[in-house]
Amino acid sequence: MTSPLNVIRDDIQAMTAYHVADLPEGFIKLDAMESPYHPFAASETLLDEWKELLAQSAINLYPNPATSGLQTALRQVFGIPESAQIALGNGSDELIQFLTMLVAKPGATMLAVEPSFVMYKHNAALYGMNYVGVPLNEDFTLNLPAVLAAIEQHNPSLIFITYPNNPTGVCFRREEVEAVIRAANGIVVVDEAYGAFSHDSFLSQAGKPDNLVIMRTVSKIGFAGIRLGYACGSPVVMNELAKILPPYNMNQLSLATAKFAMKHAEVIQQTVAALKAERERVFTELSHIGGLQAFPSEANFITVRVPDAQALYDALKAEKILIKKLHGAHPLLSQCLRLTIGSPEQNDAVLSVIRKLYR
Numbered sequence: 001m002t003s004p005l006n007v008i009r010d011d012i013q014a015m016t017a018y019h020v021a022d023l024p025e026g027f028i029k030l031d032a033m034e035s036p037y038h039p040f041a042a043s044e045t046l047l048d049e050w051k052e053l054l055a056q057s058a059i060n061l062y063p064n065p066a067t068s069g070l071q072t073a074l075r076q077v078f079g080i081p082e083s084a085q086i087a088l089g090n091g092s093d094e095l096i097q098f099l100t101m102l103v104a105k106p107g108a109t110m111l112a113v114e115p116s117f118v119m120y121k122h123n124a125a126l127y128g129m130n131y132v133g134v135p136l137n138e139d140f141t142l143n144l145p146a147v148l149a150a151i152e153q154h155n156p157s158l159i160f161i162t163y164p165n166n167p168t169g170v171c172f173r174r175e176e177v178e179a180v181i182r183a184a185n186g187i188v189v190v191d192e193a194y195g196a197f198s199h200d201s202f203l204s205q206a207g208k209p210d211n212l213v214i215m216r217t218v219s220k221i222g223f224a225g226i227r228l229g230y231a232c233g234s235p236v237v238m239n240e241l242a243k244i245l246p247p248y249n250m251n252q253l254s255l256a257t258a259k260f261a262m263k264h265a266e267v268i269q270q271t272v273a274a275l276k277a278e279r280e281r282v283f284t285e286l287s288h289i290g291g292l293q294a295f296p297s298e299a300n301f302i303t304v305r306v307p308d309a310q311a312l313y314d315a316l317k318a319e320k321i322l323i324k325k326l327h328g329a330h331p332l333l334s335q336c337l338r339l340t341i342g343s344p345e346q347n348d349a350v351l352s353v354i355r356k357l358y359r
Protein backbone atom coordinates (compact mmCIF):
# COMPACT_ATOMS: atom_id res chain seq x y z
CA MET A 1 0.00 0.00 0.00
CA THR A 2 1.29 3.44 -0.88
CA SER A 3 0.56 6.53 1.20
CA PRO A 4 -2.91 8.05 0.75
CA LEU A 5 -1.03 11.31 0.22
CA ASN A 6 -0.35 10.05 -3.30
CA VAL A 7 -4.02 10.57 -4.17
CA ILE A 8 -4.60 13.81 -2.26
CA ARG A 9 -4.31 17.03 -4.28
CA ASP A 10 -0.84 18.59 -4.17
CA ASP A 11 -2.27 22.10 -3.77
CA ILE A 12 -4.24 21.01 -0.69
CA GLN A 13 -1.21 19.28 0.79
CA ALA A 14 0.65 22.57 0.42
CA MET A 15 -2.01 24.45 2.45
CA THR A 16 -2.03 25.04 6.18
CA ALA A 17 -5.25 24.43 8.12
CA TYR A 18 -7.25 27.42 9.38
CA HIS A 19 -6.04 27.89 12.92
CA VAL A 20 -8.80 28.09 15.53
CA ALA A 21 -7.40 29.39 18.80
CA ASP A 22 -7.43 26.86 21.63
CA LEU A 23 -7.56 29.10 24.64
CA PRO A 24 -6.47 28.25 28.15
CA GLU A 25 -9.03 28.84 30.92
CA GLY A 26 -9.56 32.45 31.91
CA PHE A 27 -8.51 34.08 28.65
CA ILE A 28 -10.43 37.00 27.19
CA LYS A 29 -11.13 36.08 23.59
CA LEU A 30 -11.24 39.11 21.32
CA ASP A 31 -9.83 37.63 18.12
CA ALA A 32 -12.87 36.47 16.17
CA MET A 33 -15.66 39.09 16.46
CA GLU A 34 -17.81 36.93 18.68
CA SER A 35 -20.35 38.64 20.90
CA PRO A 36 -19.31 38.66 24.55
CA TYR A 37 -22.88 37.93 25.58
CA HIS A 38 -25.03 34.82 25.44
CA PRO A 39 -28.09 36.30 23.72
CA PHE A 40 -30.69 34.83 26.08
CA ALA A 41 -28.74 34.86 29.33
CA ALA A 42 -30.01 38.24 30.48
CA SER A 43 -33.54 36.93 30.97
CA GLU A 44 -34.38 33.82 33.00
CA THR A 45 -37.74 33.53 31.23
CA LEU A 46 -36.20 33.73 27.79
CA LEU A 47 -33.53 31.21 28.70
CA ASP A 48 -36.13 28.74 30.01
CA GLU A 49 -38.33 29.17 26.95
CA TRP A 50 -35.37 28.52 24.67
CA LYS A 51 -34.32 25.41 26.61
CA GLU A 52 -37.85 24.07 26.34
CA LEU A 53 -37.82 24.70 22.61
CA LEU A 54 -34.54 22.82 22.20
CA ALA A 55 -35.89 19.96 24.27
CA GLN A 56 -38.89 19.70 21.93
CA SER A 57 -36.85 19.84 18.73
CA ALA A 58 -37.38 16.85 16.47
CA ILE A 59 -33.75 15.78 16.47
CA ASN A 60 -34.81 12.34 15.27
CA LEU A 61 -35.99 13.87 11.99
CA TYR A 62 -34.09 15.51 9.17
CA PRO A 63 -34.49 19.25 9.17
CA ASN A 64 -36.34 21.02 6.38
CA PRO A 65 -34.74 24.45 6.08
CA ALA A 66 -37.15 25.46 3.29
CA THR A 67 -40.31 24.96 5.35
CA SER A 68 -38.82 25.85 8.73
CA GLY A 69 -40.35 29.33 8.61
CA LEU A 70 -36.97 30.88 9.26
CA GLN A 71 -36.81 32.64 5.91
CA THR A 72 -40.10 34.37 6.62
CA ALA A 73 -38.88 35.42 10.05
CA LEU A 74 -35.59 36.77 8.64
CA ARG A 75 -37.53 38.65 5.97
CA GLN A 76 -39.73 40.34 8.53
CA VAL A 77 -37.01 41.23 11.03
CA PHE A 78 -34.42 42.45 8.54
CA GLY A 79 -36.68 43.88 5.84
CA ILE A 80 -35.63 41.57 3.03
CA PRO A 81 -37.75 42.34 -0.05
CA GLU A 82 -40.27 39.80 -1.33
CA SER A 83 -38.58 39.80 -4.73
CA ALA A 84 -35.44 38.26 -3.19
CA GLN A 85 -35.09 34.58 -2.38
CA ILE A 86 -33.21 33.54 0.75
CA ALA A 87 -30.73 30.66 0.90
CA LEU A 88 -29.59 29.41 4.29
CA GLY A 89 -26.03 28.28 4.89
CA ASN A 90 -24.18 26.53 7.66
CA GLY A 91 -22.52 29.86 8.36
CA SER A 92 -21.93 32.24 5.48
CA ASP A 93 -18.62 30.41 5.05
CA GLU A 94 -20.63 27.61 3.48
CA LEU A 95 -22.46 30.03 1.19
CA ILE A 96 -19.13 31.47 0.00
CA GLN A 97 -18.12 27.92 -0.85
CA PHE A 98 -21.25 27.13 -2.84
CA LEU A 99 -21.42 30.50 -4.58
CA THR A 100 -17.87 29.82 -5.75
CA MET A 101 -18.75 26.29 -6.87
CA LEU A 102 -21.69 27.76 -8.80
CA VAL A 103 -19.50 29.81 -11.15
CA ALA A 104 -16.28 27.78 -11.20
CA LYS A 105 -16.18 27.07 -14.93
CA PRO A 106 -12.72 26.39 -16.34
CA GLY A 107 -10.85 29.68 -16.63
CA ALA A 108 -13.37 31.67 -14.58
CA THR A 109 -12.11 34.47 -12.32
CA MET A 110 -13.00 35.65 -8.81
CA LEU A 111 -12.26 39.22 -7.81
CA ALA A 112 -12.01 40.66 -4.30
CA VAL A 113 -10.27 43.58 -2.69
CA GLU A 114 -7.26 43.12 -0.42
CA PRO A 115 -6.98 42.94 2.44
CA SER A 116 -10.39 41.38 2.92
CA PHE A 117 -11.93 38.16 4.18
CA VAL A 118 -9.46 35.32 3.53
CA MET A 119 -12.09 32.71 2.68
CA TYR A 120 -12.83 34.22 -0.75
CA LYS A 121 -9.36 33.54 -2.10
CA HIS A 122 -9.23 30.19 -0.33
CA ASN A 123 -12.40 29.03 -2.07
CA ALA A 124 -11.20 30.33 -5.44
CA ALA A 125 -8.16 28.07 -5.02
CA LEU A 126 -10.28 25.11 -3.87
CA TYR A 127 -12.52 25.30 -6.92
CA GLY A 128 -9.79 26.04 -9.43
CA MET A 129 -10.79 29.64 -10.16
CA ASN A 130 -8.37 32.39 -11.09
CA TYR A 131 -8.18 34.98 -8.36
CA VAL A 132 -7.60 38.71 -8.69
CA GLY A 133 -7.06 40.73 -5.50
CA VAL A 134 -7.23 44.51 -5.94
CA PRO A 135 -5.36 46.39 -3.18
CA LEU A 136 -7.26 48.96 -1.14
CA ASN A 137 -5.90 52.47 -0.64
CA GLU A 138 -3.51 53.05 2.28
CA ASP A 139 -6.41 54.27 4.44
CA PHE A 140 -8.37 51.10 3.58
CA THR A 141 -10.87 52.92 1.37
CA LEU A 142 -11.81 51.36 -1.96
CA ASN A 143 -9.57 52.08 -4.93
CA LEU A 144 -12.50 52.31 -7.31
CA PRO A 145 -10.53 53.11 -10.49
CA ALA A 146 -8.35 50.05 -9.85
CA VAL A 147 -11.38 47.81 -9.19
CA LEU A 148 -13.14 49.02 -12.34
CA ALA A 149 -9.97 48.51 -14.39
CA ALA A 150 -9.61 44.97 -13.01
CA ILE A 151 -13.25 44.22 -13.87
CA GLU A 152 -12.65 45.49 -17.39
CA GLN A 153 -9.46 43.45 -17.76
CA HIS A 154 -10.50 40.15 -16.13
CA ASN A 155 -14.29 40.09 -16.52
CA PRO A 156 -14.74 38.24 -13.19
CA SER A 157 -17.57 35.74 -12.77
CA LEU A 158 -17.75 36.46 -9.06
CA ILE A 159 -16.92 39.60 -7.07
CA PHE A 160 -16.90 39.80 -3.27
CA ILE A 161 -17.28 43.21 -1.63
CA THR A 162 -17.28 43.16 2.15
CA TYR A 163 -19.47 45.97 3.45
CA PRO A 164 -18.13 46.95 6.03
CA ASN A 165 -14.81 45.31 5.30
CA ASN A 166 -13.00 42.73 7.44
CA PRO A 167 -10.20 42.93 8.67
CA THR A 168 -10.16 46.74 8.39
CA GLY A 169 -13.58 47.80 9.73
CA VAL A 170 -13.87 50.55 7.12
CA CYS A 171 -17.14 50.74 5.21
CA PHE A 172 -16.69 51.69 1.57
CA ARG A 173 -18.78 54.47 0.04
CA ARG A 174 -22.15 53.25 -1.17
CA GLU A 175 -21.80 54.95 -4.57
CA GLU A 176 -18.54 53.09 -5.14
CA VAL A 177 -20.13 49.72 -4.45
CA GLU A 178 -23.00 50.67 -6.77
CA ALA A 179 -20.45 51.47 -9.48
CA VAL A 180 -18.90 48.02 -9.02
CA ILE A 181 -22.33 46.37 -9.30
CA ARG A 182 -23.07 48.35 -12.48
CA ALA A 183 -19.73 47.47 -14.08
CA ALA A 184 -19.89 43.74 -13.34
CA ASN A 185 -21.09 41.09 -15.77
CA GLY A 186 -20.72 38.37 -13.17
CA ILE A 187 -22.33 37.86 -9.76
CA VAL A 188 -21.56 40.51 -7.14
CA VAL A 189 -21.78 39.35 -3.53
CA VAL A 190 -22.02 42.14 -0.99
CA ASP A 191 -20.91 40.40 2.20
CA GLU A 192 -22.62 42.19 5.07
CA ALA A 193 -21.33 40.03 7.90
CA TYR A 194 -21.05 43.28 9.91
CA GLY A 195 -24.15 44.91 8.45
CA ALA A 196 -25.84 45.12 11.85
CA PHE A 197 -23.11 47.46 13.09
CA SER A 198 -23.05 49.68 10.01
CA HIS A 199 -24.86 52.89 9.05
CA ASP A 200 -25.77 51.41 5.67
CA SER A 201 -26.88 48.20 3.97
CA PHE A 202 -27.75 46.85 0.54
CA LEU A 203 -30.21 44.33 1.97
CA SER A 204 -33.28 46.23 0.77
CA GLN A 205 -31.88 45.96 -2.77
CA ALA A 206 -31.39 42.21 -2.67
CA GLY A 207 -32.52 40.62 -5.92
CA LYS A 208 -32.23 43.71 -8.10
CA PRO A 209 -30.30 43.63 -10.36
CA ASP A 210 -30.32 39.88 -10.99
CA ASN A 211 -26.57 39.53 -10.39
CA LEU A 212 -26.61 41.09 -6.90
CA VAL A 213 -26.46 38.80 -3.85
CA ILE A 214 -26.45 40.14 -0.31
CA MET A 215 -24.93 37.82 2.25
CA ARG A 216 -25.40 38.07 6.00
CA THR A 217 -24.73 36.03 9.09
CA VAL A 218 -25.92 35.91 12.68
CA SER A 219 -22.41 35.01 13.85
CA LYS A 220 -21.34 38.55 14.73
CA ILE A 221 -24.60 39.43 16.49
CA GLY A 222 -24.53 36.81 19.21
CA PHE A 223 -24.95 33.48 17.43
CA ALA A 224 -21.56 32.36 16.11
CA GLY A 225 -22.20 28.97 17.69
CA ILE A 226 -25.32 28.08 15.71
CA ARG A 227 -23.69 28.49 12.27
CA LEU A 228 -26.29 30.38 10.31
CA GLY A 229 -25.61 32.56 7.32
CA TYR A 230 -28.02 33.61 4.61
CA ALA A 231 -27.79 34.88 1.07
CA CYS A 232 -30.50 37.00 -0.55
CA GLY A 233 -30.72 37.36 -4.29
CA SER A 234 -32.76 37.10 -7.44
CA PRO A 235 -34.51 33.83 -8.32
CA VAL A 236 -32.20 33.66 -11.36
CA VAL A 237 -29.19 33.06 -9.12
CA MET A 238 -30.84 31.53 -6.06
CA ASN A 239 -32.68 28.80 -7.99
CA GLU A 240 -29.33 27.57 -9.31
CA LEU A 241 -27.68 27.84 -5.89
CA ALA A 242 -30.52 25.76 -4.44
CA LYS A 243 -29.51 22.88 -6.71
CA ILE A 244 -26.11 22.48 -5.11
CA LEU A 245 -26.72 23.37 -1.46
CA PRO A 246 -26.87 20.19 0.65
CA PRO A 247 -30.56 19.60 1.47
CA TYR A 248 -29.90 19.13 5.19
CA ASN A 249 -27.15 21.67 5.75
CA MET A 250 -29.01 23.35 8.62
CA ASN A 251 -29.75 21.42 11.77
CA GLN A 252 -32.93 21.37 13.86
CA LEU A 253 -31.30 22.99 16.91
CA SER A 254 -29.92 25.90 14.89
CA LEU A 255 -33.16 26.43 13.01
CA ALA A 256 -35.17 26.41 16.23
CA THR A 257 -32.74 28.76 17.95
CA ALA A 258 -32.65 31.18 15.02
CA LYS A 259 -36.44 31.31 14.76
CA PHE A 260 -36.66 31.94 18.49
CA ALA A 261 -34.07 34.70 18.15
CA MET A 262 -36.08 36.37 15.38
CA LYS A 263 -39.16 36.28 17.60
CA HIS A 264 -37.14 38.14 20.23
CA ALA A 265 -35.20 40.37 17.86
CA GLU A 266 -35.19 43.15 20.43
CA VAL A 267 -32.59 41.32 22.52
CA ILE A 268 -30.31 41.24 19.48
CA GLN A 269 -30.88 44.93 18.86
CA GLN A 270 -29.98 45.75 22.47
CA THR A 271 -26.69 43.85 22.23
CA VAL A 272 -25.83 45.43 18.89
CA ALA A 273 -26.57 48.91 20.26
CA ALA A 274 -24.40 48.25 23.34
CA LEU A 275 -21.51 46.98 21.21
CA LYS A 276 -21.75 49.97 18.88
CA ALA A 277 -21.64 52.34 21.85
CA GLU A 278 -18.61 50.47 23.18
CA ARG A 279 -16.94 50.65 19.76
CA GLU A 280 -17.33 54.45 19.81
CA ARG A 281 -15.99 54.66 23.34
CA VAL A 282 -12.97 52.46 22.57
CA PHE A 283 -12.28 54.42 19.38
CA THR A 284 -12.31 57.71 21.27
CA GLU A 285 -10.05 56.31 24.00
CA LEU A 286 -7.63 54.93 21.39
CA SER A 287 -7.57 58.28 19.61
CA HIS A 288 -6.34 59.89 22.84
CA ILE A 289 -3.37 57.55 23.10
CA GLY A 290 -0.38 58.89 21.22
CA GLY A 291 1.67 56.87 18.74
CA LEU A 292 -1.06 54.67 17.36
CA GLN A 293 -3.64 54.95 14.62
CA ALA A 294 -7.16 53.57 14.99
CA PHE A 295 -9.07 53.17 11.75
CA PRO A 296 -12.73 54.27 11.78
CA SER A 297 -14.88 51.15 12.04
CA GLU A 298 -18.48 50.32 11.25
CA ALA A 299 -18.09 46.76 12.51
CA ASN A 300 -17.77 45.15 15.96
CA PHE A 301 -13.98 45.45 15.91
CA ILE A 302 -11.37 48.17 15.56
CA THR A 303 -8.18 47.82 13.57
CA VAL A 304 -5.20 49.73 14.93
CA ARG A 305 -1.70 50.41 13.68
CA VAL A 306 0.90 50.56 16.42
CA PRO A 307 4.70 50.97 16.45
CA ASP A 308 5.24 47.26 17.13
CA ALA A 309 2.30 44.89 16.59
CA GLN A 310 4.10 41.86 17.98
CA ALA A 311 4.97 43.73 21.20
CA LEU A 312 1.34 44.71 21.81
CA TYR A 313 0.12 41.23 20.90
CA ASP A 314 2.56 39.72 23.42
CA ALA A 315 1.73 42.29 26.12
CA LEU A 316 -1.99 41.51 25.77
CA LYS A 317 -1.33 37.78 25.78
CA ALA A 318 0.65 38.15 29.00
CA GLU A 319 -2.53 39.67 30.47
CA LYS A 320 -4.54 36.73 29.11
CA ILE A 321 -6.14 38.65 26.27
CA LEU A 322 -6.17 37.20 22.76
CA ILE A 323 -6.59 39.52 19.79
CA LYS A 324 -5.78 39.12 16.10
CA LYS A 325 -2.38 40.17 14.82
CA LEU A 326 -2.81 41.27 11.22
CA HIS A 327 0.81 42.22 10.63
CA GLY A 328 2.27 39.87 8.03
CA ALA A 329 -1.07 38.96 6.43
CA HIS A 330 -0.86 41.72 3.80
CA PRO A 331 1.58 44.59 3.09
CA LEU A 332 -1.16 47.17 3.78
CA LEU A 333 -1.66 45.67 7.25
CA SER A 334 1.88 46.40 8.39
CA GLN A 335 2.01 46.69 12.23
CA CYS A 336 -1.79 46.34 12.46
CA LEU A 337 -3.89 44.44 14.97
CA ARG A 338 -7.62 43.81 15.13
CA LEU A 339 -9.45 44.25 18.42
CA THR A 340 -12.89 42.68 18.69
CA ILE A 341 -15.22 44.85 20.76
CA GLY A 342 -16.15 42.99 23.92
CA SER A 343 -17.91 43.88 27.14
CA PRO A 344 -16.95 47.19 28.82
CA GLU A 345 -14.77 45.28 31.30
CA GLN A 346 -12.98 43.37 28.55
CA ASN A 347 -12.41 46.54 26.54
CA ASP A 348 -11.07 48.32 29.60
CA ALA A 349 -8.60 45.48 30.11
CA VAL A 350 -7.38 45.91 26.53
CA LEU A 351 -7.16 49.69 26.83
CA SER A 352 -5.20 49.51 30.05
CA VAL A 353 -2.51 47.31 28.43
CA ILE A 354 -2.34 49.64 25.43
CA ARG A 355 -2.04 52.70 27.66
CA LYS A 356 0.76 51.13 29.66
CA LEU A 357 2.67 50.40 26.47
CA TYR A 358 2.16 53.66 24.59
CA ARG A 359 1.57 56.44 27.09
Ligand SMILES: *Cc1c(COP(=O)(O)O)cnc(C)c1O
Binds near residue numbers: 218224
Ligand atom coordinates in the same frame (compact mmCIF):
# COMPACT_ATOMS: atom_id res chain seq x y z
C1 LIG B 1 -17.15 36.28 9.99
C2 LIG B 1 -17.30 36.50 8.54
C3 LIG B 1 -17.98 35.59 7.72
C4 LIG B 1 -18.33 34.20 8.18
O1 LIG B 1 -19.45 34.16 8.88
P1 LIG B 1 -20.09 32.77 9.34
O2 LIG B 1 -21.52 32.99 9.09
O3 LIG B 1 -19.72 32.64 10.77
O4 LIG B 1 -19.52 31.67 8.51
C5 LIG B 1 -18.22 35.92 6.40
N1 LIG B 1 -17.74 37.06 5.89
C6 LIG B 1 -17.03 37.92 6.63
C7 LIG B 1 -16.51 39.16 6.00
C8 LIG B 1 -16.77 37.67 7.97
O5 LIG B 1 -16.03 38.51 8.68
